[in-house]
Amino acid sequence: xxIIVLIVYNIHIQKKIESFNNLNSKINNLSVLQDFMRLxxxxxxxxxxxxxxxxxxxxxxxxxxxxxxxFNGAEYVVRASNVEEKYHETLINLHNEEIFQDSVATAxxxxxxIENENERxxxxxxxxGRAKSAMFFPLYIDNIYIGxxxxxSGEMHAFD
Numbered sequence: 399x400x401i402i403v404l405i406v407y408n409i410h411i412q413k414k415i416e417s418f419n420n421l422n423s424k425i426n427n428l429s430v431l432q433d434f435m436r437l438x439x440x441x442x443x444x445x446x447x448x449x450x451x452x453x454x455x456x457x458x459x460x461x462x463x464x465x466x467x468x469f470n471g472a473e474y475v476v477r478a479s480n481v482e483e484k485y486h487e488t489l490i491n492l493h494n495e496e497i498f499q500d501s502v503a504t505a506x507x508x509x510x511x512i513e514n515e516n517e518r519x520x521x522x523x524x525x526x527g528r529a530k531s532a533m534f535f536p537l538y539i540d541n542i543y544i545g546x547x548x549x550x551s552g553e554m555h556a557f558d
Contacts, residue, residue: 445477451478452465463480464550465481465486469544492521492546493545493546501534502546505538511532511558515530533548535547
């Protein structure tokens, strides 16, 4: 009888913990939105705002790698990143990767991950193996494609 009572109590506590975690996640999301709104209203250059937005996402969501790539009218350039510069060439050309082309065409995010440690993400070149999962977000202004934001993690299924 004691074991049954403890099991029921444990289930009850587990549900409360899940509820608290859900509430905490919503508060964190609201905090990020507030930070973005505050940043948008500040007088600063667009370049600094983009870098600070990237930093906010990295800090608040504990993102391992984050890069914002924008088309400047002539070429794609990295506007904000915490990734080593030696990887920028690969990150600048992600829009050409087959795996992301449908995402760009349909303006929908794309999530990619690996299933075992010996694999690489489809866009990674031979020297890249640092990321095990990634979220690709095409960026649009007034239905015009302007670039993308890619967030990567060193863990498999990190964005599930």
